[in-house]
Amino acid sequence: MIKRLAVTLGSLCLALTPLWLQADEQSASAARLNELLSKASTLTANFSQMTLTANGASLQESSGTLEVKRPGMFRWHTDPPLEQELVSDGQVIWLYDPDLEQVTIQQVDPRLTHTPALLLSGDVSTLQENFNISRTEGGSVVDFVLTPKASDSMFDHLRLSFRDGLLNDMQLNDPVGQRTNILFNNVQLNPPLDATRFTFEIPEGVDVISE
Secondary structure, three states, X not given: OHHHHHHHHHHHHHHHHHHHHHHHHHHHHHHHHHHHHOOOOEEEEXXXXXXXXXXXXXXXXXXXXXXXXXXXXXXXXXXXXXXXEEEEEOOEEEEEEOOOOEEEEEEOOOOOOXXXXXXXXXXXXXXXXXXXXXXXXXXXXXXXXXXXXXXXXXXXXXXXXXXXXXXXXXXXXXXXXXXXXXXXXXEEEOOOOOHHHHOOOOOOOOEEEEO
């Protein structure tokens, strides 16, 4: 009986060991990502973005600028001809579409991590609460794959890449197979950014939609 119990306990330990290792790897990956993101209390960058269909056909290309101030403040401006501006002061998000002459306003929901600006400006300490995180490192490049724990996320997984300690690119894959690639350049860490950059003055004559 004792021998059988020992064998059973041994088998159980072997079965659980991969779970322990997986948890350790998750924690180590989250800590490494936190380390890299936390270097920037503020950040500015230019970006180019391409969205592809599941079979690789190009759907949309755009470019613009990003400004981030932690925690929660950002300004994401997409250049014409697809001009849009997404701005948040950490409490409210404004989405301005000049072509539609429309501003949409909504309260910040901590679960809204499906846009790059929200992810990059958020509280890095909560990443492990919302995502399963894995990483690969080679030379000067570190890649992280973030898989949302929530079933209602807007993307299946996201890859975030750093080169020489700086944000380099991001790829989002959605549930229908579309892929959005975002390349960052001219990345600046910790430039002075006034908090007024992260409030939006609604232009006269535009429609305002509150959600």
